[in-house]
Amino acid sequence: MVCGGFLFPIINTMNINTMKKTGIFLIIIIAILGIIVFFFPEALYSNAFGQKVLMKIEGEQVAEFYYKENQIGKDTIYMKGIIYANTLEDIKLVLKENPEITTMVMEYVPGSIDDEVNLLASQEIRKYKINTYIPENGMVASGGTDMFLAGKKRAVHPTAKLGVHSWSGGNQVALDFPRDHEEHEKYLSYYTEMNIPLDFYWYTLEAAPANDIHWMTTEEIEKYNVVTTNPYSQLLEIQKTLASDAFKGRATGNNKEAQNLITNYFNRIGLYKLTDNYSIPFTFIDEDTKKEREGINIVGYVKGKINPDKYIVIGAHYDHIGIINDTIYNGADDNASGTSALLFLANYFSKNKPKHSIVFAAFDAEELGLHGSKAFVDKPYIPLKDIKLNINFDMISRNPANEIYVVGTYPFPQFKSTIATVAKTSSLNVSYGHDNPNDKIKDYWMHSSDNAPFFEKGIPNITFSEEDHPGYHKATDDYDVTNHDFYIDVVKLINAFILSIDEEFPKSKS
Numbered sequence: 001m002v003c004g005g006f007l008f009p010i011i012n013t014m015n016i017n018t019m020k021k022t023g024i025f026l027i028i029i030i031a032i033l034g035i036i037v038f039f040f041p042e043a044l045y046s047n048a049f050g051q052k053v054l055m056k057i058e059g060e061q062v063a064e065f066y067y068k069e070n071q072i073g074k075d076t077i078y079m080k081g082i083i084y085a086n087t088l089e090d091i092k093l094v095l096k097e098n099p100e101i102t103t104m105v106m107e108y109v110p111g112s113i114d115d116e117v118n119l120l121a122s123q124e125i126r127k128y129k130i131n132t133y134i135p136e137n138g139m140v141a142s143g144g145t146d147m148f149l150a151g152k153k154r155a156v157h158p159t160a161k162l163g164v165h166s167w168s169g170g171n172q173v174a175l176d177f178p179r180d181h182e183e184h185e186k187y188l189s190y191y192t193e194m195n196i197p198l199d200f201y202w203y204t205l206e207a208a209p210a211n212d213i214h215w216m217t218t219e220e221i222e223k224y225n226v227v228t229t230n231p232y233s234q235l236l237e238i239q240k241t242l243a244s245d246a247f248k249g250r251a252t253g254n255n256k257e258a259q260n261l262i263t264n265y266f267n268r269i270g271l272y273k274l275t276d277n278y279s280i281p282f283t284f285i286d287e288d289t290k291k292e293r294e295g296i297n298i299v300g301y302v303k304g305k306i307n308p309d310k311y312i313v314i315g316a317h318y319d320h321i322g323i324i325n326d327t328i329y330n331g332a333d334d335n336a337s338g339t340s341a342l343l344f345l346a347n348y349f350s351k352n353k354p355k356h357s358i359v360f361a362a363f364d365a366e367e368l369g370l371h372g373s374k375a376f377v378d379k380p381y382i383p384l385k386d387i388k389l390n391i392n393f394d395m396i397s398r399n400p401a402n403e404i405y406v407v408g409t410y411p412f413p414q415f416k417s418t419i420a421t422v423a424k425t426s427s428l429n430v431s432y433g434h435d436n437p438n439d440k441i442k443d444y445w446m447h448s449s450d451n452a453p454f455f456e457k458g459i460p461n462i463t464f465s466e467e468d469h470p471g472y473h474k475a476t477d478d479y480d481v482t483n484h485d486f487y488i489d490v491v492k493l494i495n496a497f498i499l500s501i502d503e504e505f506p507k508s509k510s
């Protein structure tokens with residue numbers, strides 16, 4: 001109104017001739033602008049919309065926050081895309097209008113194009129005490145990693161990737177500035193506020209240059225407090241994932257999801273391979289159909305630093321019985337527990353190098369007749385005589401009485417004193433047995449699990465397992481009813497046992 005009222009009297013005082021001239025002049029101006037925009041379209045972006053930088057990142061989406069289908073109003077919000085100018089306003093709005101949100105799952109956040117906004121938006125996340133999580137196969141890097149650190153509690157799925165690198169501005173890179181230079185200040189004060197050790201910042205500058213990325217190792221993630229979870233929560237997390245419905249009960253021939261999880265994990269922690277691949281296919285005759293079938297063992301190893309040609313083979317079957325009459329048998333205890341323990345220990349020994357080589361073998365087709373472990377000893381890729389011990393885990397997470405059986409010290413008594421010594425430091429009820437064929441009370445387990453093929457080849461073996469429970473081979477073998485503390489204690493016991501055996505290998509008395 002103000003503008004129109006001002007123009008009106010001017011037009012009134014113009015004569016017709018002046019109006020014609022002005023019209024022609026305006027048409028020429030519009031034509032010139034049209035030509036400029038046609039040939040130089042970026043002229044439109046340069047000062048107005050703040051989207052010019054976006055055009056430089058081909059195919060990248062700007063950050064969006066959203067609920068998953070059927071989860072509107074729930075406590076988890078999801079995030080995907082590059083952090084940019086609007087992210088601060090977006091995040092403020094999302095958190096203000098949805099007070100029920102406690103967790104932000106960062107699925108794919110490859111960076112930020114506005115660090116100023118990023119740090120402010122991240123402070124907002126911390127202000128609302130939101131937890132951050134990077135899910136299975138998730139990827140968060142660079143400025144995304146800074147935002148992840150704003151989570152009050154922070155966790156990273158073992159298959160997810162978390163990337164860090166240095167920064168650059170103009171022709172200078174971060175490392176050109178002395179440590180006390182003010183250029184570092186905004187990052188350092190941000191990490192201080194987020195309670196991240198300042199070493200983390202200097203480490204990111206060295207990890208990779210600004211135009212490259214370094215994917216953090218599990219060890220680095222733990223070292224710099226990047227996650228707030230302890231290592232045993234990762235043990236539980238993987239067990240829970242393997243025993244989720246998405247893994248369809250892991251029946252041989254229908255357990256690709258479990259295979260991918262295990263191979264990705266081996267790959268991520270950098271295990272050596274016995275063949276070209278971690279996956280080692282084998283065939284066997286199905287006892288029901290008498291037809292040939294295929295199974296896939298997944299095997300990797302850590303090289304011993306003193307006796308690399310002597311092996312401890314750690315085995316656990318990852319298969320279960322799958323879907324029966326439309327019901328998924330998740331097999332959380334049998335044997336997602338053993339499989340997750342296998343991965344946990346593989347990770348541990350890849351960081352804490354043993355004296356002897358340790359092979360980690362996730363066996364398939366155990367439930368169909370121990371076929372994976374049979375295939376392994378029939379075609380071992382390492383001389384059987386160099387396998388000094390096989391350790392097997394099968395069902396180690398469910399026993400309300402806190403009782404774990406160590407099976408195999410009757411035929412292989414040389415291991416008894418080592419296990420008894422480490423058992424003293426544990427709150428578990430460590431029992432022995434199920435390994436004497438003359439025992440009339442306890443059934444004989446030396447032929448019941450993946451230890452059997454090793455036993456039959458004369459290779460010493462120790463199995464950790466609990467007594468059968470009501471959920472055994474039932475659809476009720478679920479993660480929710482396992483005993484987490486018991487399970488963690490069993491894994492600690494096994495870890496201590498392996499460390500002790502590796503330190504000084506007991507001599508056979510026979």
Ligand SMILES: [Zn+2]
Binds near residue numbers: 317335366395
């Ligand atoms: Zn089993």
